[in-house]
Amino acid sequence: MLGVSGGVDSAVSALLLAQDARSGRGPAVEGLFMQNWEDDGSGDCRAEDDRRDAVAVCGRLGIPFHVRNFARQYWDGVFAHFVEEYRVGRTPNPDVLCNREIKFRTFLDEARALGAERIATGHYARVERRGGRWALLRGADADKDQSYFLHQIGQEALAATLFPIGHLPKAQVRALAREAALPVHAKKDSTGICFIGERDFRDFLARYLPAQAGDIRAVDGTRLGEHAGAWYYTLGQREGLALGGIRGRGSAPWYVVGKDVRNNVLYVDQGSDSPYLHSQALEADAAHWTAGSPPARSFACTAKTRYRQPDQDCEVEVGDDGGLAVRFARPQRAVTPGQAVVFYRDDECLGGATILRTDAPAVAAERAA
Known part of the structure; x- marks a missing residue:
């Protein structure tokens, strides 16, 4: 069961899976469109347009199409946390939670209920069996790699997941879509947070946290x-x-x-370059490790504290409660509580955690407290 979003990445994933199925190299494939947000009357939600595009892609490729509304699960598992984090002053990353709670839990459960043995998505990442476990690997296209957002996926979900375009550069994905005359071959990539769309972020958030x-x-x-x-x-x-x-x-x-x-x-x-924006160490909550446990109680690796940041050398200490103390080789700018710190060793994503605090110099209010 492929998650079809109406975008070019899931469309090319459908194309590749359908080609494998027809040639006997892979199992039959069906598409499922997830509606994760109800139209709030603003006119900014593109879910219906995306659903039509997903239907058109599946129709073009001759694969069965399903649609499911996961808006309630999204609200409870992702959006309520998103608002509460802003309320207490942190900056959350809803894409990380959406992947963990919706795309690789709710969607996986629904796919299995529909008879599927595995799921697939159009993420730029890879899965590989290594040493008796499943490893989450970076996408081959470094500019599009999405493993940062997938670091909360566990062994059960990884074992059941395919990333059909994870080995391809984005330019080739676009080229394949054009060659196959897929109806979304020229569609712009979606950016930002899915439920906000094109509207101003502050105007949207003000509906839940008034000015x-x-x-x-x-x-x-x-x-x-x-x-x-x-x-x-x-x-x-x-x-x-x-x-x-x-x-x-x-x-x-x-x-x-x-x-x-x-x-x-x-x-x-x-x-x-304000010193108040720079830190060299952070504390994070209990980490999620894709292998099920950390590499060691103390280890060296690289990390990112935001998407597309170049890898940063660091040392990680794992506490008795699973919480982390991370020290970087060089000062880091604007490390933000609520965001994720995600760890890597070469091409493998080891896991990650939510940043709680840093050693950046305290501002006046913190000094006085």
């Missing part, structure tokens, strides 16, 4: 301006601060370097 004006302060506590709500901002953010021409402060741009959500205060500093 609440508060102070913007420099790291020394000086009031510089006003913001619409501390939860709308993330570390390292430059846009939307409306700070400029402040007497005696120079012309360098301002960046968010801290948030006091309880008192609704946003802390900023000038310059992208």
Whole structure:
């Protein structure tokens, strides 16, 4: 059962699987479209357009098509957590939770209920059997690799999953779609968070976390301006601060370097190289390891604290409770609580965890606490 999204990546995955089935190299394939978000009346939800595109692809390839509404499961397992994390001042990554809770749990269960033995998706990643276990590997196209978002997948799901385009570069995926005259061959890739669509992020979030004006302060506590709500901002953010021409402060741009959500205060500093944005160590919650356990209680590897970041050398210590202490070889910029730190060894994704805190210098509110 292939998850068909209406995009070019799942369309080419369907093409390859259908070709294998016809040639006898692979099992029969069917497509399932997941609706994970109900239309909220804004006109920004593209689910119906995507469903039509998915139907057209399956029709073109002659494979059976199914549709299921997982909006309730998505709300309970992903979106409620997303809102709560912003409420307490962290910056969550809903794609990680969506993969764990929906695409590789709810979807897998539904596929099995429909008689499928395995599932497939259009992610740029690979799965390989190594040393008696299943390994999650980076996609061959380094610019499109999505293993960062898949690090919470466990052995059961990996054993049942195919990534048909994980070995291909994106350019070749587009070329295959054109050659096969797939109706989505020229469709733009979706970007950003699926349930927000093209609308302004702050306007969307304000529906669940209403605007609440508060102070913007420099790291020394000086009031510089006003913001619409501390939860709308993330570390390292430059846009939307409306700070400029402040007497005696120079012309360098301002960046968010801290948030006091309880008192609704946003802390900023000038310059992208502000020391308040840099840290060399972080603490994370109990990690998920794709092999089921960490490589060791203490080990060296590389890590990413955001998608598409170049690999960073680090040392990892695993605590008795599974929590992590991570120290990087070089200072890191804007490491953000709520985001994921994901670990790699060569081409294998080892797993990851949610960042809780860093050793970045404390802003005025933290020093006073």
